[in-house]
Amino acid sequence: MIRVAAVGDIHMGLDSQGALRPAFETLPDCADLLLLAGDLTRHGTPDEARVVAREVRDLPVPVVAVLGNHDHHDERPEEVTAILREAGVRVLEGQGTVVEVDGKRVGVAGTKGFGGGFIGRSGSEFGEPLMKEFIRYTRRCADGLRTSLRELAEQDCDARVALMHFAPVPDTLAGEPLEIFPFLGSYLLAEAVDEAGADLAVHGHAHAGTEHGMTSGGVPVRNVAQPVIRKAFNVYHLPGHPHASPATAAASVERSG
DSSP, rough: OEEEEEEEEOOOOOOOTTTSSHHHHGGGGSSEEEESSSOBSSSHHHHHHHHHHHTTTOOSEEEEOHHHOOGTTSSHHHHHHHHHHHHHHHOOSSEEEEEEEETTEEEEEEEOOOOOOOOEEEOOSSSHHHHHHHHHHHHHHHHHHHHHHHHHHHHOOOOOEEESSSSSGGGGGGGGGGGGGGGGGBBHHHHHHHHHHOSSSEOOOTTTTSEEEOOOOSSSEEBBBBBOEEEOOOOEEOOOOOOOHHHHEEEEEEOOO
16 A cells, blocks of 8 residues: 655745644655645745745655646746755656655656646637647646656556646536636646546645546546645555556545544
């Protein structure tokens, strides 16, 4: 069994130091790795990124992250990424990484993702250049996620996780106003997960959403935005065997407190 801790939308500022560190130091007792699903800072400044870095530096479990929209607000995502990586965090965007945990190999593919909406109510690459670029950006994020998951499938992983900030399905947005669904995620992300395969998909971003969802292909989706899970992190248990069917993976994902 592989134990995956996950949280997003921690929105740390200069007054946040130490808020999560005590909880994170308990991770070895309950989890094998920690996933951070974006919006780690409030405004994406390097000083805020340093707060996050100190919060997770030298943790006794591997830490893998993607950035969120807040982490881009100051228009210095490269600096934020560099600060986190210097602290030992594996920050992904259109990339995958393999984490060795207790003799098992966990592949994590990550992207921030973007919006656009969901089947039947989504934007398209038509019309004004700005609208076409909006959807093309989302498609590029989804393509990077798909490619990374496929590459991980060739690396003898016991489990694969898709980590993103924006939502891949509308299920986990339940509770948010319908009018803003197109700005909270895109079906293109779910298509990428289903086509390449994963045991679990994790995202944040939807503060008023719902924890549980599923792609049309049967991959379990979890919204781990901190305002949703209301704790420092949730832990999900994966079966830890390669080539499981989506139905088996969905049945096997369990959460502990």
